[in-house]
Amino acid sequence: MRDNIMRMQERMNALGVRLRPHAKTSKCIPVVRAQLEAGGQGITVSTLKEAEVFFAAGIADIVYAVGIDAAKLPRALALRRSGCDLRIVTDSVAGVRAIASFGAAQAEAFEVWIEVDVDGHRSGIPPDGAELLTVGRALHDGGMRVGGVLAHAGASYEAHEPEALRAIAEAERAGTVRAADRLREAGLPCPVVSVGSTPTAFSARRLDGVTEVRAGVYVFFDLVMHNVGVCRMDEIALSVLTTVIGHQEEKGWAIVDAGWMAMSRDRGTREQQRDFGYGQVCDEHGAPIDGYLLASANQEHGIVCCSERVDRGIAARFPIGTRLRILPNHTCATAAQHPEFRAMLANGEVETWPRFYGW
Amino acid sequence: MRDNIMRMQERMNALGVRLRPHAKTSKCIPVVRAQLEAGGQGITVSTLKEAEVFFAAGIADIVYAVGIDAAKLPRALALRRSGCDLRIVTDSVAGVRAIASFGAAQAEAFEVWIEVDVDGHRSGIPPDGAELLTVGRALHDGGMRVGGVLAHAGASYEAHEPEALRAIAEAERAGTVRAADRLREAGLPCPVVSVGSTPTAFSARRLDGVTEVRAGVYVFFDLVMHNVGVCRMDEIALSVLTTVIGHQEEKGWAIVDAGWMAMSRDRGTREQQRDFGYGQVCDEHGAPIDGYLLASANQEHGIVCCSERVDRGIAARFPIGTRLRILPNHTCATAAQHPEFRAMLANGEVETWPRFYGW
Numbered sequence: 084m085r086d087n088i089m090r091m092q093e094r095m096n097a098l099g100v101r102l103r104p105h106a107k108t109s110k111c112i113p114v115v116r117a118q119l120e121a122g123g124q125g126i127t128v129s130t131l132k133e134a135e136v137f138f139a140a141g142i143a144d145i146v147y148a149v150g151i152d153a154a155k156l157p158r159a160l161a162l163r164r165s166g167c168d169l170r171i172v173t174d175s176v177a178g179v180r181a182i183a184s185f186g187a188a189q190a191e192a193f194e195v196w197i198e199v200d201v202d203g204h205r206s207g208i209p210p211d212g213a214e215l216l217t218v219g220r221a222l223h224d225g226g227m228r229v230g231g232v233l234a235h236a237g238a239s240y241e242a243h244e245p246e247a248l249r250a251i252a253e254a255e256r257a258g259t260v261r262a263a264d265r266l267r268e269a270g271l272p273c274p275v276v277s278v279g280s281t282p283t284a285f286s287a288r289r290l291d292g293v294t295e296v297r298a299g300v301y302v303f304f305d306l307v308m309h310n311v312g313v314c315r316m317d318e319i320a321l322s323v324l325t326t327v328i329g330h331q332e333e334k335g336w337a338i339v340d341a342g343w344m345a346m347s348r349d350r351g352t353r354e355q356q357r358d359f360g361y362g363q364v365c366d367e368h369g370a371p372i373d374g375y376l377l378a379s380a381n382q383e384h385g386i387v388c389c390s391e392r393v394d395r396g397i398a399a400r401f402p403i404g405t406r407l408r409i410l411p412n413h414t415c416a417t418a419a420q421h422p423e424f425r426a427m428l429a430n431g432e433v434e435t436w437p438r439f440y441g442w
Numbered sequence: 443m444r445d446n447i448m449r450m451q452e453r454m455n456a457l458g459v460r461l462r463p464h465a466k467t468s469k470c471i472p473v474v475r476a477q478l479e480a481g482g483q484g485i486t487v488s489t490l491k492e493a494e495v496f497f498a499a500g501i502a503d504i505v506y507a508v509g510i511d512a513a514k515l516p517r518a519l520a521l522r523r524s525g526c527d528l529r530i531v532t533d534s535v536a537g538v539r540a541i542a543s544f545g546a547a548q549a550e551a552f553e554v555w556i557e558v559d560v561d562g563h564r565s566g567i568p569p570d571g572a573e574l575l576t577v578g579r580a581l582h583d584g585g586m587r588v589g590g591v592l593a594h595a596g597a598s599y600e601a602h603e604p605e606a607l608r609a610i611a612e613a614e615r616a617g618t619v620r621a622a623d624r625l626r627e628a629g630l631p632c633p634v635v636s637v638g639s640t641p642t643a644f645s646a647r648r649l650d651g652v653t654e655v656r657a658g659v660y661v662f663f664d665l666v667m668h669n670v671g672v673c674r675m676d677e678i679a680l681s682v683l684t685t686v687i688g689h690q691e692e693k694g695w696a697i698v699d700a701g702w703m704a705m706s707r708d709r710g711t712r713e714q715q716r717d718f719g720y721g722q723v724c725d726e727h728g729a730p731i732d733g734y735l736l737a738s739a740n741q742e743h744g745i746v747c748c749s750e751r752v753d754r755g756i757a758a759r760f761p762i763g764t765r766l767r768i769l770p771n772h773t774c775a776t777a778a779q780h781p782e783f784r785a786m787l788a789n790g791e792v793e794t795w796p797r798f799y800g801w
Binding site for chain 2: 107152153174178181205206326328331338340343345347348349350381383402404413416420422423440442
């Protein structure tokens with residue numbers, strides 16, 4: 084984990100942009116502290132609960148990067164009134180109206196970032212969309228502060244060729260900078276130009292005009308990122324430790340006590356060039372055992388088997404009581420199933436790091 | 443929820459068997475209490491944490507229905523020493539050896555149920571397998587108590603024709619009774635014959651020889667069970683309340699603040715005859731809106747769209763701020779994402795019922 088944090092931080096330092104880690108991946112104070120100690124500046128969150136927990140832990144520079152529902156504005160206001168420099172996001176005139184109306188009533192000039200859609204993947208206004216200036220002006224005229232523009236090239240998760248990834252990263256950069264330029268040309272402020280995803284952060288050749296990068300999954304990596312091509316398997320820092328509890332020898336199955344409750348139902352590698360089932364099987368020390376996958380999962384049972392043949396010797400290979408580690412498809416989803424991490428320190432000790440969930 | 447509990451309880455009463463609800467679905471004390479108050483006798487759990495929490499809440503009759511890992515035996519012993527009538531499960535001679543060795547060292551005669559495999563779905567010994575008697579004898583000779591046999595017809599989740607479901611239920615019954623008979627013929631005790639899954643519980647025509655049924659998902663039901671054919675959509679008692687936070691009108695998308703973190707990544711209807719994406723969209727009061735699905739999901743974003751056509755009027759249909767309810771594919775998985783339920787009482791009030799997670 085510390086190597087992954089350093090790798091991303093050094094890359095951002097070399098590209099001359101701030102790194103704003105996304106706390107949604109870990110929802111864990113010691114992990115986020117390590118990211119900030121390495122040089123991260125502020126955090127990104129996906130829920131107001133994350134904002135509340137991390138602000139209580141002393142982190143004040145926070146972007147809530149999901150378009151805000153008006154019903155959540157009182158919680159956002161409470162955070163700001165407590166001293167949290169919480170920034171919120173919108174991508175529509177209707178969203179601006181709700182924020183400006185609540186802000187005016189509460190005498191709070193919210194800082195709002197406008198979401199830009201660089202790849203048709205999810206939310207946001209296209210960089211050349213007419214609504215961009217309408218939203219910017221409505222914020223400004225409504226007494227709110229236009230803090231910047233924000234984009235996320237989610238389509239990068241679907242690529243795996245370096246050249247394609249570089250093109251997606253450049254489209255993310257160019258589109259977001261273009262949106263910022265249009266706002267500025269219209270006389271509106273746009274101090275922040277925020278882009279990011281783990282794949283584009285590792286693929287961008289230059290980030291001219293960008294002021295910060297947001298990324299989350301890089302802190303642990305996972306099999307999806309391995310397939311995208313931005314990490315090696317031995318860089319995956321999160322695994323689920325499980326124990327063999329039975330076999331069906333004639334089918335070549337070892338049954339383990341990690342099912343989808345431990346791994347999550349995420350099957351992110353299913354549509355990629357290499358499908359890892361519910362995860363790559365490793366020995367207890369984390370060395371991948373080539374060809375063995377967590378092929379299927381019930382709530383608390385997982386089925387380990389060889390993906391290439393029926394291994395009728397599986398009971399001898401993995402006797403009852405054998406401890407295995409499973410590398411996950413998607414660390415954000417797998418980590419979310421667990422109330423705590425068992426952190427393996429450099430000195431060999433193991434610490435328990437609590438994480439939280441909910442909204 | 444109360445209707446679902448009564449429906450299952452009345453069916454089990456009519457078939458003359460005890461119902462042992464599976465607490466893994468709710469992991470929530472008020473829900474499990476309602477199941478026991480309706481007539482349920484004892485509970486099934488999928489983790490020792492469930493056993494510990496429910497025992498602390500006053501429920502002593504507990505079956506831990508996942509083959510036990512020897513490393514968990516000290517926790518099982520602690521529960522028994524505290525007065526919990528915890529039963530454990532195994533399906534192998536290696537498993538018996540670990541239990542008997544630990545039990546002998548601790549002077550504890552664990553009550554063990556032998557898992558039977560009635561459909562090749564997961565764990566267990568086939569009803570006619572030679573290992574059944576070997577395991578039974580090893581338990582008995584090792585000083586442990588053979589409490590019964592236990593089976594789960596997991597293959598029933600893959601069926602949807604009533605006749606096929608009846609056949610699976612009968613195979614589950616007959617196979618488990620056959621295993622019990624073989625143990626008894628060999629001079630071993632086998633007081634309990636435990637079967638169960640929600641689909642087979644609703645499909646069995648008779649349960650001769652069975653002493654108890656275990657079922658979990660029926661308490662809330664879900665879209666998978668709807669597709670299996672054992673509930674109507676208006677019997678699904680669990681939904682995720684979400685709010686529209688944006689649109690991509692030209693694509694016919696409404697973006698909501700429920701993504702996979704709120705729904706889980708479960709896509710259980712994907713291989714069924716009707717694929718509901720990440721869930722069926724309903725209005726705020728729970729009435730399904732025909733043709734509208736939560737088609738895709740990121741961590742905290744969901745995309746609602748019409749499954750039949752591109753609805754370019756979606757922003758007018760579901761304006762920003764619209765509250766929608768999403769019915770889940772799989773309630774066990776969706777519920778697990780939430781720290782609490784908001785329970786709608788008959789008198790119109792809403793209570794918060796905490797639930798727990800972890801192991």
